Amino acid sequence: MLETSARLLELLSLLQVKRDWTSSELSDRLDVSTRTVRTDIGKLRSLGYPVDARPGVMGGYRLGAGTTMPPLLLDGDEAVAVAVGLGAVATRRLGVEETSLTALAKLEQVLPSHLRRRVEAVREATSAVPSADPPLDLAALGAVATAIRGHERFRFGYTKRDGGEGARHVEPQRLVSWGPLWYLLAWDLDRDDWRVFRVDRMTPHAPTGARFRPRMIPEDLVVEHVVERVSTAAWKYRARLLVHASAAEFAAKVVPIPVDIEVVDESTCLVEMGSDDPHLLALWLTQFDVDIEVIEGDELAVAFGRLATRFRRAAGNASAT
Structure with a gap:
């Protein structure tokens, strides 16, 4: 016993x-x-x-869950996993580097020597590419998540893409993670429409305490709606292209970026897409290995011409073979 x-x-x-x-x-x-x-x-x-x-x-x-967090009991494998995870987070621009290092120091202080050696072995065997991702504000993310869970109207300050400042009052629906960024899909009460906001541009105000009944939007459409708004609504420049590939073939190449594709026949399709910069759009389109004709968008045609000149110069004498 x-x-x-x-x-x-x-x-x-x-x-x-x-x-x-x-x-x-x-x-x-x-x-x-x-x-x-x-x-x-x-x-x-x-x-x-x-x-x-x-x-x-x-x-x-x-x-159960308490008002304070009691000591957590971990076995050897779990302790190593937590230590390695905290170390990885501390090397990335997530906005929690200092907290991660503090927690890691506390954990390593009580790790047995054989577990500490395992953690060191993992660190020595791995490398990480520095990230330029924007910092993650856990306080803002937590405030948004709390409002969503409690069906509570949410007020926050918001920095627009052009640097302008504004205040928003919304009914928050869902958080969507895409790459290094978090987005909020919400019903904007001032504009009476769905809007998508980047969480890293938000400054939460005090809780409103005002409840709301969530508006119905199918779960499978939430991510699609956010991707569409983020990818297409923000375009500064648009172009119309004739693509020498079937609509299905080209759609598969550009997933998950939403574009308007119109079938012409079995081997061609019309595509409307855009970007903030015609040069970047031209450079991006070159990776799909399909023939493209610019139907509308003189800036894109000029950008393709500049790229063609650079590619010929880079190829040198190889272009003659």
Whole structure:
């Protein structure tokens, strides 16, 4: 039979790996009476662990969420995974580098030597490319998520693409992660329409406390709506192209960027797309290995001409073979 302190650690470990335990299941695993289980549960509660109890014949125990976070019990593999993960986060521009390093220092202070060596081995065997991603404001992200979960109207300051400042009042619907950025899909109360906002450009105001009934939008359309708004609504420059490939073939090449594709025949299609810069659009289109004719968009045609000159110059004498 385990000593009391060891038994408490074993009990805590069991509660952390399974959602619900009956009193008899715990007594069997710990080789003690159900009365001792109740006593040990009381000791865990006195240490700050919020253990919920369900009464009745089939009643039992569950580790719940508390107002403060109690110590977390990790096995060796879990401790190594957390340490490696914190180290990886600390090397990226996510806005939580300092917090990650503080948590990592606390964890490494109590890691046994053999686990510390495993963490060091992983670090020495891996490399990371520095990221230029914008920092992630966890406070803003948390405020948005809380408003969505509570169906609460949300006010925030917003920095536009041109640098202008404004205030928004919305009914937040869903958060969508795309690459390094987070976007909020919300019903804009001032504009009476759906809008998409970048979370890193938001400054949350105090909670409004005003509840709302969520508007119905199919889950499978949420991401599609955000991608479409982000990709196409922000275009400063648009062009119309004749693409010598089937509509299905070209659509597969440009996924997930939404473009307007019109079927001409089995081997050609008309495409409307855009960008902030005609040169960047021309450069991007060269990677698809299809013949393209510019129907509308003189700036794009000029950009293709400049690229052609550069490509010929880069090819040198190879162009004659």
